[in-house]
Amino acid sequence: GAVVSQHPSRVICKSGTSVKIECRSLDFQATTMFWYRQFPKQSLMLMATSNEGSKATYEQGVEKDKFLINHASLTLSTLTVTSAHPEDSSFYICSARSARRSLAGATYSYNEQFFGPGTRLTVL
Amino acid sequence: GNSVTQMEGPVTLSEEAFLTINCTYTATGYPSLFWYVQYPGEGLQLLLKATKADDKGSNKGFEATYRKETTSFHLEKGSVQVSDSAVYFCALGRGGNEKLTFGTGTRLTIIP
Numbered sequence: 738g739a740v741v742s743q744h745p746s747r748v749i750c751k752s753g754t755s756v757k758i759e760c761r762s763l764d765f766q767a768t769t770m771f772w773y774r775q776f777p778k779q780s781l782m783l784m785a786t787s788n789e790g791s792k793a794t795y796e797q798g799v800e801k802d803k804f805l806i807n808h809a810s811l812t813l814s815t816l817t818v819t820s821a822h823p824e825d826s827s828f829y830i831c832s833a834r835s836a837r838r839s840l841a842g843a844t845y846s847y848n849e850q851f852f853g854p855g856t857r858l859t860v861l
Numbered sequence: 862g863n864s865v866t867q868m869e870g871p872v873t874l875s876e877e878a879f880l881t882i883n884c885t886y887t888a889t890g891y892p893s894l895f896w897y898v899q900y901p902g903e904g905l906q907l908l909l910k911a912t913k914a915d916d917k918g919s920n921k922g923f924e925a926t927y928r929k930e931t932t933s934f935h936l937e938k939g940s941v942q943v944s945d946s947a948v949y950f951c952a953l954g955r956g957g958n959e960k961l962t963f964g965t966g967t968r969l970t971i972i973p
Contacts, residue, residue, distance in 0.1 A: 741904060771960075780865070781950070781963040830904070850961065852897075852904035
């Protein structure tokens with residue numbers, strides 16, 4: 738239980754195009770989803786926090802018009818990188834958090850985040 | 862602001878060796894501290910956590926103690942196995958949403 742998937746796992750695109758990355762909680766309802774970005778040999782950096790049905794909260798320095806986040810349902814959040822450029826190439830990771838302590842028959846810590854496997858974006 | 866500094870890797874050990882991965886943090890107040898593990902091709906998984914000073918988190922033979930006086934949360938295991946090969950991330954969390962600040966990750970490889 739408590740599985741988070743991401744799609745696609747890897748994407749290569751041309752500069753100037755937009756790319757959408759999906760994050761799904763497969764067996765639980767995620768009231769909050771987080772989007773991270775990871776550069777090679779660096780930390781995961783939180784980009785934004787999104788709550789279902791409301792606007793995302795972006796971290797300082799993250800362009801909201803560049804990285805569009807939609808959390809339209811309790812099991813799906815999307816990150817769209819608009820007009821992508823080579824400097825946007827990175828590893829994007831999402832996580833999902835449930836407000837419930839019991840998921841799929843198991844008990845989890847409240848506030849525990851469940852992470853997706855990540856999406857490797859390469860912009861040529 | 863908050864920050865996490867962890868031991869740079871990669872770390873290579875023989876099976877049954879003792880493991881320590883150092884982690885220190887900078888934060889105001891009393892953050893929660895976490896170790897996450899990422900196996901090849903998978904997402905990060907919570908390995909253990911501690912929410913207050915002197916707490917010891919433990920799971921799968923791994924342990925870490927929240928040391929406020931040294932602002933540390935070092936990960937230890939007495940006897941590692943090949944299946945422990947993964948990338949380990951130290952992190953701290955603050956606030957109701959537990960926004961996480963991560964270290965850079967340490968790649969661990971265990972050889973038979």
